[in-house]
Amino acid sequence: MLAEWGTLFLALALVLCLSILLLPLKYSHPNVHLFLQRATIAYSLCIFLALGCLMLAFLKYDFTLWSVYSNANADLPWWYRLGATWGHHEGSLLLWCALLSLWCAGVALFPRGLSQKTHRLVLSCLALLESGFLVFLLLTSSPFARFFPTDVVPAQTLTPILQDPGLMFHPPMLYLGYVGFAVGFAYAVSALIEGKLDSSWCRSLRVWVGLSWAFLTLGIVLGSWWAYRELGWGGWWFWDPVENASLMPWLCATALMHSLIVSEKQQAFKAWVVTLALLCFALSLLGTFLVRSGVLVSVHAFASDPSRGVFLLLFLSALWVSSMILFALRAHHLKSKHTFELLSRETFLLLNSVVILSLLATVVLGTVYPIILDSLHSDKISVGMPYYNAVFVPIALPLLLLMAIAPLLRWKMQSLSGLISKIGWPFCCAVIMTLIVAFYDSQSRALWAIASLFVAFFIIFATLLDLYQHLRKHALSLRRFAMILAHLGIAILVLGISINKSHSRERQVKMQVGQSVILANYRFTLERLSPIVTKTYHGTEALFRVDKVMCVESARAEVRHLGPDAAWMRRPSIQGCIHSVSQGSYLGSSAGTPIFQRLGEIRSINENFDITQSQITKTGIQMTVWRDLYIALGQKLDKNTWIVRVYYKPFVRWIWAGGILVFIGILLTFTTRRKSP
Amino acid sequence: MKTMLRLSPILLIFGLIAALWRGLYSNPKEIPSPLLNKLTPSFELPNLFNPQENLNNQLFKDKVTILNVWASWCAACVEEQMFIRTIAPSTSAQWIGFNYKDDRQNAMAWLNRYGNPYSAIAADTQGVVALDWGIYGTPETFVIDRKDRIRYKHIGPITFADWQKDFVPLLAKLNGEVD
Known part of the structure; x- marks a missing residue:
């Protein structure tokens, strides 16, 4: 029944x-x-x-x-x-x-x-x-x-x-964010039909769009964390078309929320806000279509038949086209009376929108291009990491710079000297911090690494300065604090991404019980393989012992951590020690002796699902704030030998921590009491 | 005029919609094999029924061949086998089986149960040769001409419609080709 x-x-x-x-x-x-x-x-x-x-x-x-x-x-x-x-x-x-x-x-x-x-x-x-x-x-x-x-x-x-537990939370959170933009769409349509848009409209919309933006943020963070644990490749973002499908509305909502601030306070950007609200939902519809119609190959695509895709496509084209026509006919009724100077917070928020939309365009292009190409019967291609690294990152970095500067500016007009005196200190501190890091850490010397470290530090110092100034004047509103928190979250995220990218290590090796592999300054030893049988799968559990490797320089009797590229490591004695360790001999050379400090155990399970005839890996992860050690037990080669993938992932937790901070920040903006207009 | 200008992005939207529409009707999982019209990758695999004997590319010499990849653990292969069994005797080509990542006993039991239309079966227990051939699942089917070149690759079970549309004309053409 x-x-x-x-x-x-x-x-x-x-x-x-x-x-x-x-x-x-x-x-x-x-x-x-x-x-x-x-x-x-x-x-x-x-x-x-x-x-x-x-x-x-x-x-x-x-x-x-x-x-x-x-x-x-x-x-x-x-x-x-x-x-x-x-x-x-x-x-x-x-x-x-x-x-x-x-x-x-x-x-x-x-x-x-x-x-x-x-x-x-x-x-x-x-x-x-x-x-x-x-x-x-x-x-x-x-x-x-x-x-x-x-x-x-x-x-x-x-x-x-x-x-996986991720299934319980990731889809509802993500969908909550996705569909919430429908409210923004409805608001935009109503504003176009009525031909007017006032402060209370903006305030009300800000709450609905903001809430969905917050949930979408959380949904994306949860999805990223799930992919990291479950897919077994140690990555946290794959530029999978379906991930992009969630990133596109997120970027658009980011632009929308920041423009709404201007509309609400200064009565400007009205038609722009409406455009973004329409676009936001149009992009979530595009995302739904990409995921649900089966035009893509992805971990998210369920088996599907074209009739569904046809219906969705008709529905979304009807919405796209009708909203575009409505916009073309009615947008001129939404007049923004406000004017502002070139150097003002409005200009920077407008720039923010423009840059975010260019970012968005790169993602849309990367996602849709293979489909367009395929539909022209030219080629099957897939657009991946190299494209986004080349295109997305150079646009994202200036955006982050804007993000550091804009909150410090005044509305309407800002004198140049005032601006310089405001950003002078954070700028210098960021430069010094970046130089220090680049001096001590040779792996952070790539151009993109220096640039991203710099912007992250710049955001941190600029927002902290902002926080300090507001606290000193006893003028810190909760809404301001929320903004500061969200911006700090982004800075932490950028730090995490940057360090994770430049310092990650991975190896794929064949292993038998008793063998060990050295990665960064950790040694992983395969201690035991044991069969596991449950109701849903049978599998093999591998138990790894993890040791931290240190080399003692006997001449100076000094123990130091074995950082992969540290300058002191280039000394012949230590190199000899490291070499002997990586060759599997633990006796050391005459000058340097390795020490192994036991850190603990990691278990990874290879599961064979009887019903679906599929094989997945439950990764084993040992985490601290600073790094993850990550092991995935791969395929069985013969009776005793397995393929094992080991990863050293520094700062990976910072990425999600930053995301969560952004989520909390966005949620906090709504706790402020509404002022009567 | 201004309104017309504002309407212009709709053209872009229509373009995108058209592309998505076409996208719906093409199978994203279907990737053309890079081996098409190339010589078959050389291999050396034991005969499933007689592991001492090795099979190699000599199998394809001077004969039009249909190489069918299957495994006893593959559910779709059963369905396909029902079809192959009915058409194999009247096909103007030899059927060779390629047993992929399978257990020998299971494979033989499976053939006993569902029938054996193949004139020979190579057993790739480790799936190593399959890598050279670009096989990434079962069932897959290759059509190989007399000169040892791969002429067609079919992914997924062969249905009657596939057979009529893709295989029959190709086999007629290959059989008509003179050396």
């Missing part, structure tokens, strides 16, 4: 959405507004009930449902079954609809200073979007489709790579 209830709830939600759309917008009886609000909350409730039905079906093993049959089996623990609710195309689309309706209900409940007319327009527009997705769900990918097996066959199971 659950499935029938679920379908019924979805149909009911669709009817409610359509009723909202069919009510004439001009009809201005006060009850109409009340109806819109209540109907929105009602359809939201219906969709969540449907989602609940699907979850129950998964929990209760209702194998007559195709989605349950093909994604769960009796041995899957309950929390993965819950996650499996959205671990496949149909379910993830239902989650998408549910989260969209959650935002709709939020907008219905909290008009936040919008006029009744605007509020009605926004709710109708959201109902239009929701009904589009509901039709898609019901027509092409119903999660409640029945399936009656003719004989007893072993059930399929959730793709092994999804059997």
